[in-house]
Structure formats: structure tokens, C-alpha cells
Amino acid sequence: MENLIPSLLVSFLLTASLVFANERYGLLSSDRFPTPGAKWFAYVWLWGFVTVVTALVMQSSTASGQVDTANIPFWSLFMLHVLLMVFLIGWWVVAGRPPVSEYMNLSRRDFAQNAAIGVAVGVGGWILTIAIALGVGSALMAMGLMPEDAEPSPMIPWMAALPIWKKALIVFSAMTVEEFFFRGWLQRRIGLILSTILFAIAHAGYGQPFLLVGVTIVSLVIGYTFYRTRNLWPCIIAHGVFDAIQLFVIVPIVLQVAGKG
Numbered sequence: 001m002e003n004l005i006p007s008l009l010v011s012f013l014l015t016a017s018l019v020f021a022n023e024r025y026g027l028l029s030s031d032r033f034p035t036p037g038a039k040w041f042a043y044v045w046l047w048g049f050v051t052v053v054t055a056l057v058m059q060s061s062t063a064s065g066q067v068d069t070a071n072i073p074f075w076s077l078f079m080l081h082v083l084l085m086v087f088l089i090g091w092w093v094v095a096g097r098p099p100v101s102e103y104m105n106l107s108r109r110d111f112a113q114n115a116a117i118g119v120a121v122g123v124g125g126w127i128l129t130i131a132i133a134l135g136v137g138s139a140l141m142a143m144g145l146m147p148e149d150a151e152p153s154p155m156i157p158w159m160a161a162l163p164i165w166k167k168a169l170i171v172f173s174a175m176t177v178e179e180f181f182f183r184g185w186l187q188r189r190i191g192l193i194l195s196t197i198l199f200a201i202a203h204a205g206y207g208q209p210f211l212l213v214g215v216t217i218v219s220l221v222i223g224y225t226f227y228r229t230r231n232l233w234p235c236i237i238a239h240g241v242f243d244a245i246q247l248f249v250i251v252p253i254v255l256q257v258a259g260k261g
Contacts, residue, residue, distance in 0.1 A: 007058060011051035018190075019043050030188055031095045042094045049087040056080060057204055072158065074166060080202070081177040088180055104184040105232045117225070118234035122241020125221040126250075129242075133214045160251045167247050175240035182219070183226045183235050192223040218242055 021027040033039040056079070092103055101107065107114075159170070178199075187195040199219040200212050222242075226235045 007051055007055035011054045014050050015047040028189055034096045038094050045090050078173055081173050084177050084181040104180055107231045114231055114233045115237055118237025121225050121238035126245050129214050129217045132217055136213050157255055160255055171240055171243045174243050175236050179236045179239050184232045187223055192227055196220050196223055
């Protein structure tokens, strides 16, 4: 409840900005609303969605260090993804139900090549992410802006200890739903930089600003891939590779080295 008023204010400002940008500059020109009424219903739908998501992100970021992992239902990990899909389906209906391939930029042309691009971006992007994140982390520590004994969010070791099939389900849900929304829907409308910022904010539940550096780099790499290919498939595959390396390889190794495995 304490997050309700800030959520309403933030969501109103964000939605009002998007409505103004669309009415003045045609920000949502990729959407062909069948009637003016459908367009204004879409605005209300957007405001409601932004309000709920803002409240969830605020609650997650403020409670990240106080999570009781022993009582976390596994299904709760997918709450945000469910909301994203509900919003995307609702917007698709209001926008006149265009072909899904067009709505999400899911071109099947040269699929093998795009899949290879996705794998290359996923692996190469992780190397780039680790290199930049280590550099930024070292600089922050040298300036005294990041504690040397920073503890990870309790969610990280909890997720690393999940059974393989549950971790695989988390990766699949993230690589599809998050790419559908942040690249297939959001980036097409507000651009790479703003969608990357919102992607990082949506992951604020990690509880550590340093981890958001890596999230931001990942989003920039995948977003740039979408910008160049105009196809969501390489982004979905790259996101899956990113998350799989993180959840199945990097996090367990780091926790083992830190004595928390």
C-alpha cells in the first residue's frame, strides 16, 4: 500500500508522456488502431499496466534484502512475465489483431542464420559483459563507492539451488516473454536507450546496483542486435544463452568460490 501513491504518480507521468508523444509525433505509428475509441482504450490499458508493474518493481527493490527464500513459491517468479503477456495480448487485440509475426517482428526468413547470430551474440556478449562489469566494479571499489564484502541478494543462491528443470523454465520464460515485451514491443516504440533503462529498472529486485551494470550491458547488446536485424529470433536466442550461462555456469561457480555454494 505504501507504494501505491508513488506508483500512481510515476505511471501517470510515464503514460502521459507516451500519449503526448504519440498524439504529437506519432510514437505509436506502428500500431493501427481500428477506431479512435480503441486508441484511447489502449492508453487506459497502458496506464493500468504501468501502474501495476511500477508497484511490483518498487516493492521488489525495497524488499530485496529481506526476502525469506524458504517461503517463496516457485510460481511467483513468473508473476511479472504473466503481466507482460497479458498486456501484450490486450494491446494486440485493441490494435486490431495484426499478424503475430508482424506484431512481434518474428521473421522466419534465414532462421538458421539468425539462430547462429543469436548464439554468437549470447556467448560474445557474455564475455563483453563480464569484462566491462569487472572494469566498472574495480573502478567503483577504487573510488570507495562499492563495498568489498557486498552480499548478493538472497534470491541469487536460492535460484542457483533450484532443480535443473526449474532453472530451464526460468530461462525459457525470460528469453521469450522479456524479449517479446522489451524488444518486440517496447524498443520498436521508444527506442534502444529508453527500453534498456526500463529493462534495467525491471531487474532492480537483484538488490545490488553493481549487478544492474551487467543487466544494462546485456540489454544494450541484445537491443543493438534487434536494431540491426529487425528480427526478434536472434534476440530470443541470445537472451536464452545469456541467462543459461548465468544460471547454470557463472552463478554456481561464483557462489562456490565465495563459499556459498
